[in-house]
Amino acid sequence: MNNNQSARQQYSFDEIYQQYTPLVQGMLKRLHIHSNHEDFLQAGYVGLWLAYQHHDGERGPFPAYAFLRVRGEMLAMLRKDANYYDRHSFSSNDQEPVDMAMSESWMSDVDTLAPYLNKLSDREQRWVIEHAVHDQAPRMIAAKYNVSVETVKGWRKGALAKLRKYVK
The missing domain is CATH 1.10.10.10 (Winged helix-like DNA-binding domain superfamily/Winged helix DNA-binding domain)
Incomplete structure (x- = not known):
């Protein structure tokens, strides 16, 4: 890939998708994600799409930028999940989330x-x-x-x- 051209100028997204699928799948292992694989894969592919759309060849090579965007999307999803589980508890009967603020209504x-x-x-x-x-x-x-x-x-x-x- 030419360093002065963006990824969009050189490749179609289908080619990028095929080439960077190992990166997205490997990020699951790297971040120790053991559940919701499909959701995190989707977040990784969103990161890859954003990298493809916003890459500027003048600012650096695409592989490094793709790595950062994929990792960033997955980490953002991890943070959202962690915040959700911090703010909600699950009853043992039905596994439905119970808002902590509402559980104090007793x-x-x-x-x-x-x-x-x-x-x-x-x-x-x-x-x-x-x-x-x-x-x-x-x-x-x-x-x-x-x-x-x-x-x-x-x-x-x-x-x-x-x-x-x-x-x-």
Whole structure:
């Protein structure tokens, strides 16, 4: 491949696809991906397509660029999956995802919350009561206590971390 020409100028995507299929498949092994192979292969081929579309021969050789784009798409998908599983838990009965925010709805009144509130700071207790009992959003809680929304999010983060340890 001529270094000054883009991949599109020299080859059709079908040729690139055939030539770089081992790269995409090998990236699964390189990134230690053991499940959802078809989804990750698709992400890899999307990366290959993006590399084909955006390659500029003036900026460097296509193989290195293709490697980076394929790897980048697969890593992005890994991050998305990790974030999804961090934010959702699965019930043992039906294996359907349960949103963590919704699973806290059992805390409906202050009496139910009392044993848990003892483990929290005053500010974290405020967040739990305002959120769980009064169903207030962070911006509403911030306005009520005359603090920033980021401060309220800090209360939430601390409260949830402590509650998760206590509930487990």
